[in-house]
Amino acid sequence: MTGGQFGFFGVDPWWIVIVKVLGIFVMLVLLTLFTIWWERRVVSRMQHRIGPNRVGPFGLLQSLMDGVKLALKEEIVPKGVHLAVYWIAPIISATTAFIAFAVIPFGPVVNMFGQQTPLQLTDFPVSVLYILAIASIGIYGIVLAGWASGSTYPLLGGLRSSAQMISYEIAMGLSFVAVFLYAGSMSTSEIVSAQEPVWFAVILLPSFLIYVTAMVGETNRAPFDLPEAEGELVGGFHTEYSSMKFALFFLAEYINMVTVSALATTLFLGGWRAPWPISLWDAANTGYWPMLWWLAKVQIFIFIFIWLRGTLPRLRYDQFMKFGWKILIPVSIVWILIVATARVLRNDVQFTSTQILLVGAITIVVLLAGSWLLQSRADRKTALQEEADAEIQARVFDAMAGGYPVPPMPGQQVSLPSRRATSSVTTQEAIDG
Amino acid sequence: MTGYEVNVGEAIVFWVCAALSVLGAIGLITSRKAVHSALWMALTMINLAILYIANNAPFLGMVQVIVYTGAVMMLFLFVLMVVGVDSSDSLIETIKGQRFLAVVLGLLLIVILVWGLGSSLSGLPSVGLDAANRVDGGNVQSIAHLIFTDYLLVFEVTSALLITAAMGAMVLAHREHWQPKPTQAELSIARFKGDDHPGNRPSPGIYARHNAVDTPALLPDGTPTEASIPGALRSRADVQPVEIEDGRANEERDSQ
Secondary structure: OOOHHHOOOOOOOHHHHHHHHHHHHHHHHHHHHHHHHHHHHHHHHHOOOOOOOOOOHHHOOHHHHHHHHHHHOOOOOOOOOOHHHHHHHHHHHHHHHHHHHHHOOOEEEEEEOOEEEEEOOOOOOOHHHHHHHHHHHHHHHHHHHHHHOOOHHHHHHHHHHHHHHHHHHHHHHHHHHHHHHHHOOOOHHHHHHHOOOOOHHHHOHHHHHHHHHHHHHHOOOOOOOHHHOHHHHOOHHHOOOOHHHHHHHHHHHHHHHHHHHHHHHHHHOOOOOOOHHHHOOHHHHOOOHHHHHHHHHHHHHHHHHHHHHHHOOOOOHHHHHHHHHHHHHHHHHHHHHHHHHHHHHHHOOOOOHHHHHHHHHHHHHHHHHHHHHHHHHHHHHHHHHHHHHHHHHHOOOOOOHHHOOOOOOOOOEOOOOOOOOOOOOEHHHHHHO | OOOOOOOHHHHHHHHHHHHHHHHHHHHHHHOOOHHHHHHHHHHHHHHHHHHHHHOOOHHHHHHHHHHHHHHHHHHHHHHHHHHOOOOOOOOOOOOOOHHHHHHHHHHHHHHHHHHHHHHHHOOOOOOOHHHHHHOOOOHHHHHHHHHHOOOHHHHHHHHHHHHHHHHHHHHHHOOOOOOOOOOHHHHHHHHHHOOOOOOOOOOOOEOOOOEOOOOOEEOOOOOEEHHHOOHHHHHOOOOOOOOEEOOEEHHHHHHO
């Protein structure tokens, strides 16, 4: 895919590609080791403990040692597993975690061993969709691990995670739409350059907040870590995994954290571009410096992940799904509608900001008036309905009217054997509730 | 990737992905476990997506993976796992002559596809992908332009159809509650109003000779309490006796 705005991509010599691939791989593994250490230290601090501080300076080598130990542990394969799928699942999880990073931009075009090349493995017109696609394949790893283990808790964990990740992927995808509308592109490098004056986190704040919520749900991290809720499901999908296979899931979880943080940085925090006070320095956005700003922004998100884990209790599963479907998704859709309308007014009708605000104010007034009218009509209707109900209620409910079992009419009193402590209630209440 | 000539990279991609997608399709119909079939199908879909991308249709390829592999196939897997379909399902054919009909109809389909597509596409002037994509400044923009102008009605009708299907599923699966579902707050109030002790029940007794849920715990005065035994065991009268002497359990005395 050469030519046009993607001129710098797909033209690298093969050895530059290998250098970049290796660089990304090493960086992700190191970031995982660092993040595990960082998480343990920060959570310790939040819990008035010290955390790992024995191996290496500040305990930095602790996760390396743990990793070596984990890989050398005995491999236990339970009897009832579906062997082929049991083997494939952790591999799917880990590979998809790595390859999603191919389109994340780390910096501008730089001089790498005499070659002019961007600090990004590749880019194409739909690279943000590529990340979504890879993430959706990554779910297979978890779901299959749950199924292949051939035991109940992993299966429940796998099912939970598939439901959770699909639900939160919708909210996540919807939060991208406003960014696409403003950037006019779905390629990561173009989205970064579209944030030259202001970050999208500022002008598209609702999208940013929705994304940050959805990304926690998408990575199965606390407070949304229901697939591996220890109190309910032992270890969730990875209960039956040990040694290297478990290590792959562990690795995938931490790389996914880095990936969604990097995506948040790219889409909302201006990617590798230097933040304000530093951007006054002319050379801030040239050469290899931007990798530093990129890393700092990603680390902020990772810190938020850890902070959430140290602070919030786990959600109940039904509340969590309700939150995703009944709050995040509708709010995203309304927000996209607003953004799209504002874009059309500005680009096609050539409205000024004041005029757009005026249109917004008029719309709100009309909506309020309309809802008030509807409400008063509905009130009148309910009053009529209540009268009718009272009439029906006066008749005694006969569960075997005419010789056949019949359900109660709306509003009729039913006295069912109460399940817990709830006494008999009317059907109308049941429908309303 | 202009014109008709195929470069080496594209040829490799085609032969690898085409072979894999056919392999996936064969695996889909030959595997005995429903979950394995679903996985083979996912393999086919992903390889088709790669072929789309190699054909300069990146948007279609990505949407194929997100929608079909990520959502539709995942929901299939979900249902298969919940329902628990496995190899114990009967493989005896109940419809007579099914195989024969399937072969005949399959051959007919191949003929129609080859003949129909061949006759309608041969001799069609080819603009070239680059030219087609360049009309609106890119593949994504061109697709968007077509969807929201020429094919707007079809697009909206399709989405209405999908929404109707979803609504239908919801109506079919809907169950009217005769009583409102008690909330967490109501449950907790009811728990304290009830006759039972609101806190945890005592856990089963663990002694030197017993370490099981069917052994009752001992109260401070030394009497065993059945409240510590799960209801199912109690109703089966599956409770281990604990020997008591002078109001003290054997085990307790032994340990002293």
